[in-house]
Amino acid sequence: MSEWLVEVFQPFLALALAPGLVGFIRWVKARLQSRSGPPPWQPYRELRKLFRKEAVVSGNASWLFRFAPYVLFASTLAIAFLVPLLVVPRHFDMVGDLFVVVYLLLLGTFWLALAGLDVGSAFGGMGSSRAVTVAALSEPTIATAIFSLALGAGSTNLGAIVMATMSEPSTVLTPGHLLAFAALAIVTIAEAGRLPVDNPATHLELTMIHEAMILEYSGRYLALLQCGSWLKLFVFFSLLANLFFPWGVATTLTLGALAWAVVTLLLKLVLLAVALAVLETRVAKLRLFRVPELLSTSFLLALLAITSSFLLR
């Protein structure tokens, strides 16, 4: 019973931490650029403000426009149920494996692209077409990269993959593992709309992707969309942290193990967040036509990963 409680509690932990993670990345970036910047808990305040505000919807908008934020948020929250955060083995492995994760991601992207097209504004359409271009290249990469780990573990369940890596720590340094990590890291940047693929800090750019689609939203719809995209970043970070470096994930349900799992998870997330902040400070945004090249590089890495883990099994 208590196992179920812990597992049901996990996505809500993710939901609670996701705005903080984004705020922390912004704060580190500001510090690196010698600005004082808003405090890390600023995103929580933004959410509170947005939920209180009135939602203004364009007269041309159909039900799709109102429905899409809920689908995006719900599908991302559903992914948070499936990703191993604190404890393995997991009961939710019965519900879905990595393919469910990939399709849920795609479901959210699809609905957001529809919503961008729905109002008929020029920016929304551009954003949708770009988002779909990126998604068409990044979703297969996610599936391939995680599948190369699944081959080693002999199961497509995310919890089982974590268990397999924990039982054999030497697999972390195999080329399949490293290549898959590199591929998934590039895809994380593309899917979460971070530099150098998309600039999360502005909605005044002609080359924006995510911001172009949500330009028409306001109030609670915007809050849900923002929260959904932050949760997406959190989910990707915890995939990177726990699939590739699973140490610290609790295998027993003792209080000490759980506390240690929370501490190590936070530590890994902080490391990844600092790495992302440093990267975002160092690189400039890629030209839009270079983005598919970056993504095909990551697909190539994932392909090599799966080849080497298939042949070196």
Add this chain to the structure above:
Amino acid sequence: MNSVFSQMAVLGSSLTLIFGLILLWRRSVHAYVTAFLWQSLVLAGVVATVAYFHRDPELYFVAALLLLLKGLVIPRLLRRMEQRYGAERELQPYVNTATSLLISGLLVLFAYALARPLVALSQLPTRAGIPLALGLIFVSLFVIASRKKALTQVIGFLMLENGIALLAVLGTYGIPLVVEIGVFLDLLLGFIVMQIFIYRIRETFESSDVDQLGRLRH
């Protein structure tokens, strides 16, 4: 002991392959030279690893020579050429970036398929790196065939040589020292000849684009 050895060898060969793939993704010659430099350093590391686990002092000597020639002399010459000709960029290769990345993925798959019987037969702890070295050879050949700038092609050739050296050290634990020294000397001479060629091409066409060589027919 052996598993550590094989892991390090495979890790080193995957890194050399990845540095080879940078040639397809980046566009500035500066990045190519950096990639070649790092690839040579990793290659020297692999040779030194084989020397350590195989207890072969000759290979240490080869690793030191590699470090000196490919880690120091040739990158320095390449940088000087790059400075003299200004920052050249590989703007329009014969095959565009996305397609060439996919093609090189297929080439590496082909290398795996080709090396499969070899890997199955071999008992060496380094056998898992052999397909990666073959893949690097194919990818470098593809770079030479699909890029226009003479300097890029030269770097592709140097990486091809790195791939052959990697294959030799993984497959047979290195060739006799005399042969190795001969190869290094050939490489250096070949490089100097190519340097003169590039200089002549630049003199004639004011660009190192090999496409222009077609005009020589008339």
